[in-house]
Amino acid sequence: MDCCGLDRRRFLGGVVGLAAGGLAFGKKRRIRLAFCSQTLCILPYVMAEKRGMFADQGLSVELIYTRGGGAALQALVGGAVDYAATSLDAQLQAFKNGAPIQRFAASGRLPLFALAVAPKARDRIRSLADLAGQTVGISALGNADHALLLYLLARAGVDATRIRFATLGPNLFEALRVGHVDAGMVQEPALSLLLERGGGVLVNFMDLEETRRYLGGSYAFMGVAVRGDEADDRLDEMRRLAGALQAALEFIHTASGKLIVATLPSELIAGGDRKQLEAIVERYRQSIYPRSTRLDLEAAARVVEAQQLAGLLPENLPWRELFLPKVLEGAAG
Missing domain, CATH: 3.40.190.10 (Periplasmic binding protein-like II)
Known part of the structure; x- marks a missing residue:
């Protein structure tokens, strides 16, 4: 991606x-x-x-x-x-x-990504720190979504080595929906569909104020x-x-x-x-x-x-x- x-x-x-x-x-x-x-x-x-x-x-x-x-x-x-x-x-x-x-x-x-939480994991993952020990879906190692996620974790002081990354290609929606991964970097309309099914979102980089808060600016x-x-x-x-x-x-x-x-x-x-x-x-x-x-x-x-x-x-x-x-x-x- x-x-x-x-x-x-x-x-x-x-x-x-x-x-x-x-x-x-x-x-x-x-x-x-x-x-x-x-x-x-x-x-x-x-x-x-x-x-x-x-x-x-x-x-x-x-x-x-x-x-x-x-x-x-x-x-x-x-x-x-x-x-x-x-x-x-x-x-x-x-x-x-x-x-x-x-x-x-x-x-x-x-960036057109959001860090979403699977419906089954919403009760236990409420913050970036809660990602430790969890499986997080990305399109591929080294892709734009992976780099952005690593940057986010570093700025938040979260140890990325404590997270299991699952490479799933560009469409993470189904893996999140059924709970094969606990969280993942998604785009729209996958984010809207996940929220409709009870999922959550930790950071939405499509929102300017959230991006400023987590990354310091656009x-x-x-x-x-x-x-x-x-x-x-x-x-x-x-x-x-x-x-x-x-x-x-x-x-x-x-x-x-x-x-x-x-x-x-x-x-x-x-x-x-x-x-x-x-x-x-x-x-x-x-x-x-x-x-x-x-x-x-x-x-x-x-x-x-x-x-x-x-x-x-x-x-x-x-x-x-x-x-x-x-x-x-x-x-x-």
């Missing part, structure tokens, strides 16, 4: 051509943008297309839905797309491995990367892209959950509960999405610290070189 990519499998790997709209800047520039396909990750990008915000910036954008952030970044490095929107976790790993990419805009400020997540050697030539285009995304973020902050979900392509809702998705969007939109696309290096430093704690990044990695804040210097918002 390098970034997102949970559920909606019918839509993964598909290509949706997006564009149309006015010619605010004359002939629209055609660009291709790949990103992982978890619904909460993609909202700013889909809103920017469906509400005409890309077109208002003179851009014709083709969104490429991929199976996770790693695939999106591979497409970027390989030259198949112009930009890739993924979690910072995925971009840091690519950067560590020599990928010539730079992150220039943000679209999400919280934790950089979704953002857009470009090939570093093209950044100077694409500077104007990158600013337009960021401007469209910022307009989409403002729309997400002010529109109702019902209107936001109604804007989504039907393929993203097929097989899902529309009312539940509306409630999820309504609950989290103010927390998950920033009002500005400008980079937050303080929030990024928390992700770096978490990955270093998990042994995923070396201490001497010049990680700040991944970021390109000059693109949005002086931008409003």
Whole structure:
């Protein structure tokens, strides 16, 4: 689980051509943008297309839905797309491995995880300290959810060596529901479904105030990367892209959950509960999405610290070189 990519499998790997709209800047520039396909990750990008915000910036954008952030970044490095929107976790790993990419805009400020408790374990696990001696589910050792969990435990002073980690892949819901694990890192809608069945939640990282309380501030997540050697030539285009995304973020902050979900392509809702998705969007939109696309290096430093704690990044990695804040210097918002 390098970034997102949970559920909606019918839509993964598909290509949706997006564009149309006015010619605010004359002939629209055609660009291709790949990103992982978890619904909460993609909202700013889909809103920017469906509400005409890309077109208002003179851009014709083709969104490429991929199976996770790693695939999106591979497409970027390989030259198949112009930009890739993924979690910072995925971009840091690519950067560590020599990928010539730079992150220039943000679209999400919280990880899309919560530390949930199984219904059968709710009476005995009421705090992080109660996890000692218990079995906690994660997608895989070294994945984003594992690194975040280790960071949380370290900040809370809980000895992670006293916890048994079970690697269960991206879908932990059933294992938690039936009690095969005592707690686990889940996303939505798994969290809502577990709570409906009597489960609990120790920390919800999709809530900004909880994340600030447990981690000390926001934790950089979704953002857009470009090939570093093209950044100077694409500077104007990158600013337009960021401007469209910022307009989409403002729309997400002010529109109702019902209107936001109604804007989504039907393929993203097929097989899902529309009312539940509306409630999820309504609950989290103010927390998950920033009002500005400008980079937050303080929030990024928390992700770096978490990955270093998990042994995923070396201490001497010049990680700040991944970021390109000059693109949005002086931008409003």
